[in-house]
Amino acid sequence: MSAGLEFVLLVFMGLPLLIVLINNLLKREIAQKICLSLGLIAGIGQMVAAIVVFVSLNAAGQASVDFSQFWNLTAGASRFSVDFFSLLALFCIGMVVTAGFLTAGKTIGDKRFNFTNLAMIILLGMNGIALVTDLFSLYVFLEITGVASFVMIALNKEGNGIEGGFKYLVMSAIATAFILGGLAFIFMQSGSLLYSDVASALSDWQNVDQPALLIVAFALVLVGFSIKSGIMPFHGWLPDAYQSAPAAVSVILGGIVTKMAGVYAILRLTGDIFVGVNLVNQILMLLAIVSIVLGAVAAITQTDFKRILAYSSISQIGYILLGASCGSAIGLIGAMLHFFNHATFKTTLFVNSAAVETATGTTEIEKLGGLQEKMPVTGVSSILAFLSTAGIPPLAGFWSKLLIILAVWQTGNFFIAGLALFASIFTAAYFLRLQRCVFFGSAVEGLENTKEVTGGICLSSVVLSVITVGFGLLFPLVLLFVQSQGLI
């Protein structure tokens, strides 16, 4: 691989760190003025870098590339690497962080300096999760993301924010104990924690010394990652954290952090390490369907915009895991595409909740109403995002859900496929209720003079909606690419 491409890869780990340094070396008054622009540069730069690496890899006919130029390889293996899936994740991270910074312009106030510092640390943590090739390093970068997220949630130092952040930190600490326990068992069996070494040690897993030990290890690690991603029944902290965080933080947290800190790691485990282990897939499928159904049912009863989105995330994350649990290429691709789609439409919805909160001062849906005429961009982008979430064609969410349900059908679990399909009706139900309460009907008293929030928030909503519609319409091209790579 050319050194130039290695330099592009350095953008993922170097640029955020550089921005933290610049931000803190500048005079505070200057930093306050330009810090959000610096954050935008990091987000957009990451998206561009991901596209450049993707095009280069595709042109070279390579599936992955090791990041070795700046690291000592005496141990015989690269510690950072990218493949198509990690590039997709890196692009999603860049996209959501960009949306977060655009939202922060009108919502974060005088906390922008600290917001930028912490967002860059979270960006580094998530990039590390996407790039590492070692389970222990994965754990280290998970911790970075967790600690920085706690501080971000408590950024306003309000009681609810600190309580929400505290819950996140405590649950994160419990998850850590589970993950470390599981990794210790895996290390005992394989003698290494590099993905490739563990995968080859487990390739004939039924003939390893003690298969039961590996199942216990998987169960421990799965519980840990499930807590971090807020999958039912490990979701207790998630709605409180999303609701109490400042608007821009909710965008980053709900849009990508929980997915990278839990779901991505689970996809790596099932796609790269525990490949073809039926019991593992069955456990995951059970967890996924519970999350899909209960998350959707719980969302129906919520009365706060952000809490509805939080429970919706729990349900949609279940779909991603359901795809991964099928153990087939089509299921894994469906999961990866839903990962991307969820990052897009859920970020749109969190940006919209920020717009509503900025314009009206509340996210309680019972205090809202008739905002469609006052905030047309927010209203329309909300409809597009929720239709995509519910899996309505031809929007992006339809295709990824279709692939996932097809993959489940192929495994012979017809009941679970039906249940996943049926849960989409619940998704439509809670979003219709949300749309009706917030945007439709006549304006409630006190909101007659509400106006659309312009600037970065509006731009984010529009761009993300275009991606949702465009990705749905151009989906055949995505399928052709996947086919050309021999993935399906």
Place this chain on the structure above:
Amino acid sequence: MTTFVIVLCLVLMVGFALSAAMLRSMLKSAVSLAAMSAALAVILYMMGAVWAALFELSVCVGLITVVFISAISLTTPDRRDEAHTKDHRQRFAALPFILIAAGVALIAVLVSTGFYLPQPGEEAVAEAAFNQVLWQTRQADILGQILILLAGAFAVVVLFKEGRKI
């Protein structure tokens, strides 16, 4: 003697973990969590994992506890009434029994399947010096450690440097 200390620390660990989950006071919970980590650090030390014990002691007992207690000190005093405290106790009353039942079930499964913990793999028993392992095979983790320290520093700035709002 070593076995006795390890078993004692294991019992203490479970006890402190239970109290961390069941105590109504968040401050006492945080202290219990720190004590649990300290017991774990002793176990790690007795089993020969000196560096792991050191990290456990410095990160979990030190840094995490400081962050927890800082967060608690920034929240408003808990003024919930007696009924809430009683409700909290009732909610967690079953926890020790569930833990004991799970422990007994686990031991039964382990005994019936002839379960044992294998020896660590080659990488773990290699006689490489600690600094060699750290600098040559765990470079990514060093970057991670630097970032965690940076996040900790920003946490202190965000939570303490600017005046208290509550």
